[in-house]
Amino acid sequence: MQRLLTAKQVAAALNRLYRLIRSNLLDADPLAVIGIRTRGETLARRIVERLRAERDKPIEHGVLDITFYRDDLSLRKGMPLVRATEIDFDLDGKVVCLVDDVLATGRSVRAAMDALVDFGRPRAIRLAVLIDRGGHELPIAADYVGDTVDAPADARVQVHMKEHDGHDGVFLVNSKKRKKR
Amino acid sequence: MTKADGEFVWKRKHLVGLDELTSGEIAHLLDTAESFREVSTRSIKKVPALRGKVVGLLFFEDSTRTRMSFELAASRLSADTVLFTAKGSSVAKGETTLDTCRNIEAMGVDIFVIRHGQAGAPHMLARNLSASVVNAGDGSHEHPTQALLDIFTIRRRLGRVESVKVAIVGDIAHSRVARSNILGLRKLGAEVVVVGPPTLVPSAIAAMGCRISHDLDEVVGDVDVVNMLRVQFERFSSTLFPSVREYSRLYGMDAERLARCRPDVLIMHPGPINRGMELTSEVADGPNSCILQQVANGLAVRMAVLYLVSQGTE
Numbered sequence: 001m002q003r004l005l006t007a008k009q010v011a012a013a014l015n016r017l018y019r020l021i022r023s024n025l026l027d028a029d030p031l032a033v034i035g036i037r038t039r040g041e042t043l044a045r046r047i048v049e050r051l052r053a054e055r056d057k058p059i060e061h062g063v064l065d066i067t068f069y070r071d072d073l074s075l076r077k078g079m080p081l082v083r084a085t086e087i088d089f090d091l092d093g094k095v096v097c098l099v100d101d102v103l104a105t106g107r108s109v110r111a112a113m114d115a116l117v118d119f120g121r122p123r124a125i126r127l128a129v130l131i132d133r134g135g136h137e138l139p140i141a142a143d144y145v146g147d148t149v150d151a152p153a154d155a156r157v158q159v160h161m162k163e164h165d166g167h168d169g170v171f172l173v174n175s176k177k178r179k180k181r
Numbered sequence: 182m183t184k185a186d187g188e189f190v191w192k193r194k195h196l197v198g199l200d201e202l203t204s205g206e207i208a209h210l211l212d213t214a215e216s217f218r219e220v221s222t223r224s225i226k227k228v229p230a231l232r233g234k235v236v237g238l239l240f241f242e243d244s245t246r247t248r249m250s251f252e253l254a255a256s257r258l259s260a261d262t263v264l265f266t267a268k269g270s271s272v273a274k275g276e277t278t279l280d281t282c283r284n285i286e287a288m289g290v291d292i293f294v295i296r297h298g299q300a301g302a303p304h305m306l307a308r309n310l311s312a313s314v315v316n317a318g319d320g321s322h323e324h325p326t327q328a329l330l331d332i333f334t335i336r337r338r339l340g341r342v343e344s345v346k347v348a349i350v351g352d353i354a355h356s357r358v359a360r361s362n363i364l365g366l367r368k369l370g371a372e373v374v375v376v377g378p379p380t381l382v383p384s385a386i387a388a389m390g391c392r393i394s395h396d397l398d399e400v401v402g403d404v405d406v407v408n409m410l411r412v413q414f415e416r417f418s419s420t421l422f423p424s425v426r427e428y429s430r431l432y433g434m435d436a437e438r439l440a441r442c443r444p445d446v447l448i449m450h451p452g453p454i455n456r457g458m459e460l461t462s463e464v465a466d467g468p469n470s471c472i473l474q475q476v477a478n479g480l481a482v483r484m485a486v487l488y489l490v491s492q493g494t495e
Contacts, residue, residue: 068228
C-alpha cells in the first residue's frame with residue numbers, strides 16, 4: 001500500500017471540493033446532499049456540516065447503498081453486507097449533490113443515479129468526488145473534484161477517513177493483493 | 182466505494198436448512214433482511230439486484246403465504262418467476278421430482294424455491310442441480326425461511342436474540358417450523374422450551390438443546406416469546422389427542438392464559454391459524470400478537486435469502 005496523499009493534502013483537497021460546492025450550491029434550494037456508502041457517506045456528512053454553518057435554508061441529508069444497482073453483481077464472488085439506504089425525504093424538484101470518495105470507472109455513479117431516480121425526479125444531480133483517479137469507462141464526469149491522482153489501471157485508489165480508519169489519507173492498493181483477501 | 186476490511190462475506194449457493202448455517206451466517210442473513218425492509222417503504226418498491234434472473238417456485242405441497250411471499254420477494258428484486266404446483270401437473274403422470282426439476286432447470290431457472298412433502302427433497306436437488314435451491318418447507322424436517330422471519334421478528338421487537346426465552350407450543354413432532362426455530366434460536370443463544378402433549382412432543386427433541394414441558398401454565402409466566410404452532414391435521418391420521426376442545430384448553434392461548442404471561446410477551450404464530458384452537462381471536466388480534474409483522478418481515482427475509490443465494494458459489 002503506497003501513500004498518495006497525506007492527511008494535510010486530504011484536508012486541502014476537501015477544502016477545494018468544499019469551496020467548489022459552496023460557490024455553486026450554497027443558494028440552491030431545495031438542496032439534498034446524498035453520500036454513497038461507505039466513505040462517500042462520511043464525506044457528505046463533513047460537507048453538510050460546513051454548508052449548514054453558512055446557510056440558513058435547510059439541507060436534506062441522505063445515504064445511498066448502491067449494492068442492488070451494481071452492474072457487476074453477477075460477476076462477484078461472495079457478498080459483503082448490504083446496508084440500508086436512508087433517504088426519508090422526497091427528491092422531486094430538488095437539486096441533489098451526490099458525494100463519493102473516488103471517481104474511477106463511473107459505474108458506482110451510474111448505479112447511484114439509477115437508485116436516485118427510483119426515489120423521485122430531482123431537478124438536477126451534481127456529482128462531487130474527493131479524488132478523480134481517471135480510468136472512466138462511462139460518459140460520466142464529476143462536477144466538483146477535490147484532487148486528481150494518476151493511478152495505474154490495475155491498482156485501486158483507497159480513501160481513508162478518520163471516522164473509519166483512524167486517519168485521513170489516500171492510498172494506492174495493489175488489486176491482486178486485494179483479491180486474495 | 183471502499184469496502185471495510187474484515188467484513189463477513191456470504192458464500193452459500195443454497196439454503197436448505199438452518200442446521201448447516203453458522204451463527205455468523207444467520208446473523209448476516211438477518212442483517213441483510215434489515216436492509217431490505219427499507220425497499221418496501223419506497224414509492225418504487227423494486228430494486229434491480231436480480232434483473233434477468235429466473236426464480237422457479239416449485240410447490241409440491243400446498244402453500245399460500247409462503248408462495249406469495251417468495252413470489253413478491255422475487256419480483257421486488259426484479260427477477261422473473263415461474264410457478265409450478267403439483268396438482269394437475271406432470272407429477273400426476275408419474276414423473277419423479279428430480280426429472281421435473283431438471284426439465285424446469287433446462288428452461289433457464291437460476292434459483293429454485295421448493296416445498297415438498299418429503300424431508301430432504303431440497304438437499305437431494307441441491308446436490309443434483311446446478312441452480313440454487315431454497316427450502317420452502319420439506320416434510321416435517323425444516324422450514325428455514327419461516328424460522329428466520331420468526332427470529333428476525335423477535336430481534337426487531339426485543340432488540341436481541343441471545344438469552345431470550347422462547348416457548349414453542351403445540352405439535353412439535355410434525356412441525357418443520359419448530360425444528361428450524363429450535364436450530365436457529367439455539368445457535369443465536371436463545372433459551373427454548375417446547376410445550377405440548379406427550380403424543381406430539383418426541384422426547385428426542387431434547388437433544389436439540391431445548392427443555393420439554395407438558396404443562397403450558399408452568400411455562401408461560403417465565404418466557405419472552407410464545408410461538409404457537411398450528412395443529413397440522415393433514416400430517417397425522419390417528420387421534421393423537423382426545424379432542425380439539427381438550428387441546429385448546431390445555432395448549433391454546435386465550436385471554437385468561439395470556440394474563441398469566443409477562444405483560445410484554447410476544448405471541449407468534451406461523452399461520453394459518455385454526456382460530457379458537459391454538460389462539461382465540463381475542464389473542465390473535467390483540468396487542469401482544471405480532472402475527473402480521475411476521476408476515477411483513479417474511480418478505481424482507483425472503484428477499485435477503487434470494488439475493489444472497491444468487492451471489493453464492495459454494
